[in-house]
Amino acid sequence: MVSETGVNMYSGVIRFYSLADLRKYLKELLERYQREFDRSSNVIGSLLRTEGQKGMEVIMSKGWAKVGSIFVNIAEPDKGSMEVVFQLVTEMKPRLAKTEEVLKTFESVEQLPIPEEATFLLYLRGGVPERLVVDTTEPKPTPYALAGKFNLGP
Amino acid sequence: MLEVAVVTERIDATRLSEKATENAPSNYNLNVSLSEKSRSAETLVLNFQLELTTPQQTAKITVAGSATLKGTKEEIQAGITAPDDSRPPHVLLTIYERVYGLVYTVATGIKIPTPLPNLLKKAT
Numbered sequence A: 001m002v003s004e005t006g007v008n009m010y011s012g013v014i015r016f017y018s019l020a021d022l023r024k025y026l027k028e029l030l031e032r033y034q035r036e037f038d039r040s041s042n043v044i045g046s047l048l049r050t051e052g053q054k055g056m057e058v059i060m061s062k063g064w065a066k067v068g069s070i071f072v073n074i075a076e077p078d079k080g081s082m083e084v085v086f087q088l089v090t091e092m093k094p095r096l097a098k099t100e101e102v103l104k105t106f107e108s109v110e111q112l113p114i115p116e117e118a119t120f121l122l123y124l125r126g127g128v129p130e131r132l133v134v135d136t137t138e139p140k141p142t143p144y145a146l147a148g149k150f151n152l153g154p
Numbered sequence B: 001m002l003e004v005a006v007v008t009e010r011i012d013a014t015r016l017s018e019k020a021t022e023n024a025p026s027n028y029n030l031n032v033s034l035s036e037k038s039r040s041a042e043t044l045v046l047n048f049q050l051e052l053t054t055p056q057q058t059a060k061i062t063v064a065g066s067a068t069l070k071g072t073k074e075e076i077q078a079g080i081t082a083p084d085d086s087r088p089p090h091v092l093l094t095i096y097e098r099v100y101g102l103v104y105t106v107a108t109g110i111k112i113p114t115p116l117p118n119l120l121k122k123a124t
Helices: A019-050 A052-058 A077-104 A106-110 B073-080 B090-109
Strands: A012-016 A064-067 A070-073 A119-125 A128-135 A145-153 B003-015 B029-039 B043-053 B059-070 B118-122
Touching: A012 A019, A019 A077, A019 A106, A019 A119, A019 A128, A070 A077, A077 A106, A077 A128, B003 B090, B029 B090, B043 B073, B043 B090, B059 B073, B059 B090, B073 B090, B090 B118
Parallel strands: none
Antiparallel strands: A012 A119, A064 A070, A119 A128, A145 B029, A145 B118, B003 B059, B029 B043, B043 B059
C-alpha cells in the first residue's frame, strides 16, 4: 500500500502537557495540511491551465460505475484520478481554513486563567481541532531525571 | 511498542596519561546523567551525558546527546523505570548500546583502553 496523496484526517483525543506544546502541534498540523493542499491543487491547477478551454470536463469523468457500494472507474483512469484529487482538494479547503482560524485565535485560549498544573486534552474530529479540555485532574508528571554511577561488564 | 531514537551530539575523549594504552585493562567508571528536555503524550525527549573515566585518571570519554522515546504513556514510563534499585532503566541500556560503537572507535583511535560493552548495575 502506498499513499499517493492526502493526509490522515485523524479523529481522536491527544493530551498535551503545556499550551506551548499544543500551539506547536497546531502549527505543524496546519503546515502539513497547507503543504498537501498546495501539492494537490497544483496538480489540478496545472491541468486546468493546459486544457482550460474545455472547462471542468477535463476533471469530471463519465467512466464511473457503481459496483456494490463503491464507485469504480475502469474506462478513464486519468480523468478518474483527477476527479478524486479535485474532490480531495475541495474537502481539504474547509479543514485547512478551520485549523488556520483555531491557530490565529489561539492567543485567547492562552489568556485564560489556567492553573499551572493543568494538562490539555485536544479533541480532533476528522483532522480539525474542535474542543479543548483543561484537565486539572491529571497533573503534569514530575520531570524525569537520573544521575548515578554504573559498572560496565564484558 | 516503545521506540528509542538516540542522537549523539558531542563526544570528547582525552588521553590523560601515557600509562593509558590500548592494552591496559579496561576498568572505566561510568557516570550517568539523564534529564527531561520535553514531553508530550506519546513522546519523551531526554538529554543524556555519559562520562567514562578510569580510576587512575588516565583516560576520559564524555558522550552527550538526546534520546527520544515514542510510545504510549505506559510504555514510556516502563522505559524510564529501573527494574530494581541496582539495575539501570531500559532507556539507559539502549543509549549505551547505541553510542558504544562510536565510543569504541574513538577510544581505539586515540589508543586508550576501550570500555566494556555492557552496562551492568549501579555502582555502590
